[in-house]
Structure formats: C-alpha cells, structure tokens
Amino acid sequence: MSRPDAATPAASSWPFTNPWPFLTAGLLAVLAALFLSRLGGGWIMAQAGLVLAGLIAAGSAVSIRLHVAGWDLDERLRSAGVLALAALTVLTAYPAIDPTWDTIRLLLAVLAGVALAGAILVLLPAALRRLVISLLVLYHFGGILMAATSVAPPSGVPWWITLQVWTRVYRPYLQFMYLNNAYHFYSPEPGPPILLWFYVEYDDGSSRWIEIPRREDFRTSLAYQRRMAMTESTNIINNQPPPNFDYLWRRRLLGRERQGRFENIRGDLPVETIWRQLAAGDVSVLIIPPYPTHVMMPHLQYRKPLPYSKQLIASYAAHVARNYRSEKDPTARVRGVKVYRVVHQILSPLDFAQGKNPFGPTTYGAFYQGEFDADGNLKDPDDPFLYWAIPILEVLKPAPPDPFFRAVVPPNPEEKIVIDYVKKHAEEFKTPELSRPQPQGQ
Amino acid sequence: MRTLPAVSPAVPSGPLVSPSRFFRGWNRFWFSPADPTTLGLIRLCAGLATFYVILLYTFDLQELLGKDAWINLETVTKLRLDAPVVIPPTDWMPPSPPPEPATLEEKQAIEAYRREWESDPRANYAKGNVVCSIWYHVTDPGWMLAIHIGILTAIFLFAIGFCTRVTAVLTWLGVLSYIQRAPTTLFGMDTMMNIALVYLMIGPSGAALSVDRLIERWWARRQARREGRPPPPDLPPEPLVSANFVLRLMQIHFCIIYLAAGLSKLQGSMWWNGTAVWGTMANPSFNPLDVALYREFLIFLSKHRWLWEIVIGGGTVFTLVIEISLPFLIWNPRLRWLMISGAVMLHTGIALVMGLVGFGLFMLCLLLSFMPSAVVRRLLNDLAALVRPRLEARNLTMAERLAVGH
Numbered sequence: 045m046s047r048p049d050a051a052t053p054a055a056s057s058w059p060f061t062n063p064w065p066f067l068t069a070g071l072l073a074v075l076a077a078l079f080l081s082r083l084g085g086g087w088i089m090a091q092a093g094l095v096l097a098g099l100i101a102a103g104s105a106v107s108i109r110l111h112v113a114g115w116d117l118d119e120r121l122r123s124a125g126v127l128a129l130a131a132l133t134v135l136t137a138y139p140a141i142d143p144t145w146d147t148i149r150l151l152l153a154v155l156a157g158v159a160l161a162g163a164i165l166v167l168l169p170a171a172l173r174r175l176v177i178s179l180l181v182l183y184h185f186g187g188i189l190m191a192a193t194s195v196a197p198p199s200g201v202p203w204w205i206t207l208q209v210w211t212r213v214y215r216p217y218l219q220f221m222y223l224n225n226a227y228h229f230y231s232p233e234p235g236p237p238i239l240l241w242f243y244v245e246y247d248d249g250s251s252r253w254i255e256i257p258r259r260e261d262f263r264t265s266l267a268y269q270r271r272m273a274m275t276e277s278t279n280i281i282n283n284q285p286p287p288n289f290d291y292l293w294r295r296r297l298l299g300r301e302r303q304g305r306f307e308n309i310r311g312d313l314p315v316e317t318i319w320r321q322l323a324a325g326d327v328s329v330l331i332i333p334p335y336p337t338h339v340m341m342p343h344l345q346y347r348k349p350l351p352y353s354k355q356l357i358a359s360y361a362a363h364v365a366r367n368y369r370s371e372k373d374p375t376a377r378v379r380g381v382k383v384y385r386v387v388h389q390i391l392s393p394l395d396f397a398q399g400k401n402p403f404g405p406t407t408y409g410a411f412y413q414g415e416f417d418a419d420g421n422l423k424d425p426d427d428p429f430l431y432w433a434i435p436i437l438e439v440l441k442p443a444p445p446d447p448f449f450r451a452v453v454p455p456n457p458e459e460k461i462v463i464d465y466v467k468k469h470a471e472e473f474k475t476p477e478l479s480r481p482q483p484q485g486q
Numbered sequence: 487m488r489t490l491p492a493v494s495p496a497v498p499s500g501p502l503v504s505p506s507r508f509f510r511g512w513n514r515f516w517f518s519p520a521d522p523t524t525l526g527l528i529r530l531c532a533g534l535a536t537f538y539v540i541l542l543y544t545f546d547l548q549e550l551l552g553k554d555a556w557i558n559l560e561t562v563t564k565l566r567l568d569a570p571v572v573i574p575p576t577d578w579m580p581p582s583p584p585p586e587p588a589t590l591e592e593k594q595a596i597e598a599y600r601r602e603w604e605s606d607p608r609a610n611y612a613k614g615n616v617v618c619s620i621w622y623h624v625t626d627p628g629w630m631l632a633i634h635i636g637i638l639t640a641i642f643l644f645a646i647g648f649c650t651r652v653t654a655v656l657t658w659l660g661v662l663s664y665i666q667r668a669p670t671t672l673f674g675m676d677t678m679m680n681i682a683l684v685y686l687m688i689g690p691s692g693a694a695l696s697v698d699r700l701i702e703r704w705w706a707r708r709q710a711r712r713e714g715r716p717p718p719p720d721l722p723p724e725p726l727v728s729a730n731f732v733l734r735l736m737q738i739h740f741c742i743i744y745l746a747a748g749l750s751k752l753q754g755s756m757w758w759n760g761t762a763v764w765g766t767m768a769n770p771s772f773n774p775l776d777v778a779l780y781r782e783f784l785i786f787l788s789k790h791r792w793l794w795e796i797v798i799g800g801g802t803v804f805t806l807v808i809e810i811s812l813p814f815l816i817w818n819p820r821l822r823w824l825m826i827s828g829a830v831m832l833h834t835g836i837a838l839v840m841g842l843v844g845f846g847l848f849m850l851c852l853l854l855s856f857m858p859s860a861v862v863r864r865l866l867n868d869l870a871a872l873v874r875p876r877l878e879a880r881n882l883t884m885a886e887r888l889a890v891g892h
Binding site for chain 1: 651673
C-alpha cells in the first residue's frame with residue numbers, strides 16, 4: 045500500500061526483504077498451538093502465546109513484503125500470495141484458541157477476513173483498487189455519520205432510516221472498531237455530574253459511607269476522570285413516569301408496612317388521617333418527606349434506571365462489598381450495601397454571587413437505588429423508596445416554644461438547618477432479609 | 487518512478503460540476519502522494535500519550551479490568567452477550583406479538599430475560615455487542631500484569647516507530663482490549679485515542695521520525711559502504727500515497743466530530759441563550775472549585791453580570807462558531823491557520839478549565855493532520871537547531887572531561 049504507483053521493489057532499503065522465513069515461523073507457531081490444544085486442558089496460556097507469536101510473525105511477513113514489493117502483476121501476485129498465506133496462518137490459529145475465548149476467536153476471524161480482502165485488493169489493477177478503496181472509505185464514513193445521528197434528540201426519536209441502517213448494516217463494524225460515538229459532547233446541555241454514595245453495613249454492627257469519586261482519593265486526574273465516567277454510566281434512566289406512578293407515589297409516602305404500621309409515618313395515625321394531612325400539604329407526619337413540589341415536582345422525583353444502568357449499579361455494589369472492609373473489624377462480613385445515585389447540582393451565578401458553597405449539602409440530590417447483598421443482588425425489588433429521591437433540605441430552624449405563654453414561636457428566617465434525610469434513610473430504614481439464603485461473598 | 491511529485495497537478499479548466507472533474511478531484515484528494523512527516527509526528531505524539539494512558543492502568547488493573555472490577559466479569563459478559571438490540575418496525579404497525587412459548591423452559595427463559603432486560607427476547611433484532619478483549623479471558627492477576635507489560639512494550643515501540651507496521655496493530659488491539667473490557671470508565675479521550683490509533687495503523691506512520699527510518703538510513707549507508715559507493719544523502723522521506731490517504735481520513739473524521747459536536751449543541755437551550763459554558767466552568771466535579779483562586783474568580787465573575795455575560799456568552803459563541811465553521815473553513819488555505827488556532831484555543835481551554843488534558847492531547851494529535859508537512863518539517867528543524875548546540879556543548883564538555891582523565 046505504501047508505494048501503489050511504484051513499479052520496482054525497494055529491496056535495498058531494509059535489512060529484511062524475504063517474508064518467507066517469517067511466514068513459515070508463524071505457521072509453525074500456530075501449528076504448535078494447535079497441537080497443544082489437541083493435548084487437552086492446562087495449556088491455554090501457552091496456546092495463546094504461540095498464537096500471538098505466530099500472528100506477529102505472519103504480520104511481519106506481510107509488512108516486509110509490502111515494504112519491498114513493487115506493483116507490476118508478478119509482484120502483486122507474490123504479495124497476494126503472502127497475504128493469503130497470512131490469512132491461512134490466522135485461520136489455523138482459530139481452532140487452536142480455546143472456545144471459551146470467544147472474543148479472541150472473533151478477532152482471529154476478523155484478521156483472517158482482512159488479510160484475504162487485502163490479498164484480493166492487491167491483485168486488482170490500480171484503477172479498480174482505487175475504486176474499491178473509495179467505496180470502503182464511503183462505507184466507513186457512512187458508519188461514522190450513522191453513529192453521530194442515531195442518538196435520539198431531546199424528547200424525540202432518531203431518524204428511522206438512521207436507526208435501520210445503523211442496526212442492520214453498521215452495528216458490528218462500529219462496535220468492534222469502537223467507532224460508535226455520536227460526538228455529542230456537552231449537548232444538548234452540559235449536565236450536572238453524577239456521583240455514587242454507598243452505605244455499607246457489616247455484621248459486626250459497624251457501618252461506613254463510601255463516596256465515589258472523591259478527587260483526593262486518586263493520584264492522577266485520569267484515574268479520577270475514569271471514576272467520573274463510571275458513575276455517569278448509572279445515569280441512563282427512564283425519563284417517563286411509569287403507568288403506576290400514583291401507586292408508587294403513595295407507597296413511597298407511606299413506606300413499608302410492618303405489623304400494621306407504616307415505617308415512614310410518625311406515631312400511630314390511622315391511614316385516613318395521614319391522607320387528610322398529606323392532602324392538606326402537611327408532610328410533618330412523614331419521617332422522610334419527599335422534596336417540596338416547588339423544589340422538585342413529584343414525577344421528577346422518581347427516576348428508574350434502564351436495565352443497563354441497573355446491571356452496573358449491582359456490579360458496583362458488589363465491588364464495594366468486596367473491597368471496602370469494616371473499619372472496626374476488617375474480617376466482618378457485609379450485611380448490605382445501600383446505593384444512592386447522586387446528582388451534584390451546578391450552582392447558578394446568582395448562588396455564586398451570594399456566596400453559596402458549591403459543595404454545600406443541599407447541592408446533592410440523592411436517588412435511592414436499593415440495598416444489595418455482598419454479591420450484588422438487590423435485596424428487595426419492591427422497596428417503597430426504590431428509585432425515589434431522598435431529600436437533603438435546608439429548613440428554618442424551629443424556635444423553642446415560649447416558656448411563659450407556651451405558645452409556638454415562628455422561626456427566625458435567618459436561622460436555617462440542614463436535614464439530611466439520606467443519612468436517616470440509610471441508617472434507620474432497614475431492609476428485611478430475604479427468606480432465601482444470602483451467600484456472603486467476602 | 488518511485489518518487490512522485492509532491493505537488494498536485496493544477497486543476498483543469500472546465501465546468502464547475504461534471505463527473506470527470508469530480509472524479510479527478512476525488513482522485514487528487516485521496517490518492518496524491520504526501521510527505522509522511524506529519525503522520526510520523528502524529529504517531530510520536532499519540533503514541534507517547536497512549537503509552538501514558540495505558541501506563542496508568544497499572545495501578546488500576548484489578549479495579550478496572552479484573553474479575554471483581556467495578557464492572558465485574560459476570561456483568562460485563564452479560565452485557566456483551568445478552569444486551570438487547572431493538573429496532574423499530576419496518577412498517578407503521580406495531581409488530582405482531584410473538585407466539586406463545588412452546589415449552590415451560592422456553593417460557594421461563596423468556597421471563598428471566600424479561601425481568602433482567604425489560605424486553606422480550608423474541609422481539610430483539612439481536613443480542614449482545616460485537617467486542618473483543620483479552621481481559622474477558624485472562625483474569626489471573628499475574629498473567630494480567632504480564633500481558634499489560636507486553637502491551638505497554640508494544641505501545642512504546644510503536645511510539646518510537648520500531649517495526650511500526652506490526653507494533654501499530656499490536657498497539658491498537660491492546661488498547662482496544664482495555665476499552666472493550668471497561669466500557670463504563672471511558673470518556674472522550676478514549677474515543678479520540680482509538681480514532682488516532684486506527685488511522686495510524688492503516689497508514690505508513692513509521693515512515694518518518696521513527697526508529698524504522700533510522701534503521702533504513704543506517705542500512706542504506708552500510709550497503710553503500712560495502713559496495714564502495716559514497717554514502718547516500720540524508721533526504722527527507724519520499725512522499726507516499728498512503729500517507730496522504732490516511733491524513734485525509736483523519737481530516738474528514740475530525741471535521742465530522744466537530745460538526746456533530748457543534749450541531750448537536752444547537753438542540754440545547756443553554757447553547758442558545760449563551761450560558762452553556764457556565765455549566766462547564768462551574769461543574770463541581772470537573773473544575774477546580776476547591777482551589778480558592780478559581781472559586782474567587784467565579785464569584786467575581788458572578789458579581790458582575792455584564793462581565794459574566796460577556797465571558798460566558800463569548801465562550802459559548804466561540805465554541806459554537808469553531809465547532810460548526812471549522813469543518814468548512816479549514817479547507818481554505820487562507821483561513822486554515824485561524825481555524826487551527828481556534829481549535830487549539832478551544833482544547834487548551836477545555837484542558838485547563840475542565841482538566842480534560844488527555845482528551846485535548848488526542849484532539850490536537852488529530853488536528854495535526856491539517857498541518858502541512860513543510861510546516862512540520864520547519865518546526866522540527868527549528869527545534870533541532872535549538873537543541874543541537876546544547877547537545878554539542880554537552881558532548882564537548884564530556885569529551886574535555888574524558889581528555890583530562892575524569
């Protein structure tokens with residue numbers, strides 16, 4: 045490819061000019077790998093090493109040949125022969141790789157296909173070769189354009205044709221090459237960052253909070269940014285309220301029912317009284333109230349992740365259970381991991397001008413993702429708080445009652461306190477253990 | 487006939503749009519030879535940056551790629567094999583419901599899949615993702631470290647341009663392994679790194695500024711000495727069609743990236759009302775808001791609305807103008823310097839404010855494809871002229887020391 049218009053070989057410009065010893069060595073190496081694979085188990089890494097050596101040798105042969113080859117018919121025939129034999133080497137390597145290494149087998153199939161296509165391409169006369177290369181260029185950039193346009197716009201769906209072509213024609217190519225990016229950086233809007241908070245409880249009675257990511261935990265900014273991307277991946281959520289939203293809302297207000305009482309209700313009020321008070325806008329009966337509607341509308345307080353994010357959250361919970369030991373007793377087993385997906389709000393310029401703290405507690409909006417066991421199994425898929433926002437609120441500090449008149453004194457508007465319901469939820473709302481045995485993965 | 491003219495033939499006169507003119511233009515655009523020096527410089531920069539990126543995995547090998555990584559092997563395998571691929575129906579009517587499962591096992595399998603993926607497997611177009619990574623199969627920490635070191639070695643050899651044709655492929659496959667195993671830890675930098683490596687693998691990226699080139703020159707001198715000929719002069723590398731071809735691929739891809747990034751921003755109200763850059767400057771996770779000076783700067787800006795609107799609105803408009811206009815204007819030689827300068831400013835700003843240095847580095851590597859090789863060569867010569875006297879002075883000092891017996 046490097047000298048498509050040159051007719052004479054450049055044999056003297058490189059120490060190696062003969063591809064055949066490399067090709068032979070490559071073929072022998074993969075044959076040895078094939079032989080080992082027929083011997084039975086225990087040689088997987090040796091097989092892989094031999095296959096790699098064989099592929100490097102075959103690749104070197106192709107490289108040498110294309111470096112020194114000319115482009116008259118005889119030269120092209122020889123080059124095509126070398127490429128075809130390299131493809132044969134790769135195909136021989138295919139059965140030498142353990143079938144469980146399916147992605148490596150896929151790679152070998154792709155490499156063999158590329159080598160064979162290269163052999164055919166080299167054989168073609170110059171004009172036809174350029175035509176084929178031009179078509180490949182069009183195919184490639186067609187895929188890049190499909191990837192860029194197959195992302196749904198805000199509150200809409202992508203173009204039907206784009207989706208069809210992307211799925212039916214380009215998906216394998218773009219995914220394999222990792223060229224499937226839409227390049228929609230910071231669009232439609234630059235959004236707030238997503239964090240993960242884990243509350244881990246151990247069977248020694250201790251517990252700890254783990255926040256991911258914290259800048260100070262990482263030696264390099266790249267390691268920190270990788271964790272940022274990781275937490276961002278949990279933000280693939282369903283923006284539409286579910287059909288049973290009203291039921292979920294009522295359940296979230298009341299909490300779990302235990303022995304005729306609701307865990308989120310203060311005291312022992314009858315349900316009718318509770319509903320009457322809630323209907324009047326009085327949430328004081330709730331231990332963990334929702335966000336007031338002027339802060340966040342109820343339908344925005346429920347954010348159910350799509351299955352992809354759910355799988356990731358479960359995996360992250362398992363990782364935390366395995367890697368973050370109890371500070372009291374490192375041998376203690378993990379009893380449960382509560383996970384909160386946290387949206388860290390970006391302050392407005394007005395907030396900055398007023399001197400608000402960008403890391404203040406109320407800048408964090410937590411959504412409960414469930415409690416997981418040490419293996420990452422969701423303990424209670426019917427948890428009433430699952431996927432609901434748990435507020436951290438700044439409220440007026442209640443003034444103590446007047447001791448003389450015993451009257452309620454209105455609070456001072458200058459004095460505010462922060463109530464962290466996330467902490468309360470994590471520490472006080474216990475998930476009942478499932479009846480099935482819970483394996484501990486530590 | 488091996489050396490081809492570096493300058494393309496003049497554009498023939500004729501109608502502005504005609505098939506023959508189009509094909510001649512196409513041929514000239516893609517298949518003219520070009521000096522591979524620019525490509526060599528891109529390889530050197532992207533190779534070293536890739537080496538750094540992959541080197542940092544050394545401290546996170548188990549955390550990010552191991553069996554019990556953040557995204558563990560079981561989960562990532564499930565995503566790889568089972569994730570549903572759905573497609574809209576080919577007509578206006580919703581697809582007819584699939585037939586009832588024939589057996590109880592089938593019914594249970596469908597239910598299990600539905601619970602996990604909220605999708606009926608029979609309605610999927612396909613399942614899973616087409617990916618490849620050695621880390622799906624090697625999970626023993628010792629072997630992982632050995633393979634990781636092997637990949638790092640290949641990347642280093644590629645960066646310095648040793649056996650570049652082979653090490654370029656090994657580098658790309660190695661990097662792909664990290665990318666495909668930990669898809670949730672990736673961001674724009676990984677995307678740009680992959681794009682650069684794909685094109686560097688296709689093109690003759692080792693034809694200039696490489697160890698391969700040094701070996702080639704050494705070999706030519708050795709051959710001449712053996713044959714009693716005078717040593718060949720140190721000429722610049724010959725122009726190659728494949729070098730031009732790959733530079734064009736990079737240029738087009740870069741333009742698509744910019745256009746997609748720019749046009750997609752037009753969907754957002756913050757980009758229309760000129761406040762979007764605030765979302766990137768005041769982001770508490772990306773920006774150094776814990777640094778008092780930076781925070782004071784934002785507070786100062788916020789307290790002066792006019793200034794705030796000019797800085798933030800100006801930054802927003804600048805981003806949109808550069809991203810949307812570059813794909814068109816960069817082809818004009820008179821405006822190219824302006825576009826390149828704008829893109830360099832944009833990525834430097836992103837790197838400084840948001841800390842996305844790696845992303846900026848790889849974008850600038852791709853942007854180098856627009857630099858004429860003559861400019862690159864002149865820059866390198868200037869650099870060499872700057873460094874050479876110091877090196878000579880140091881050598882002299884060493885020689886003097888040796889002469890006096892130190």
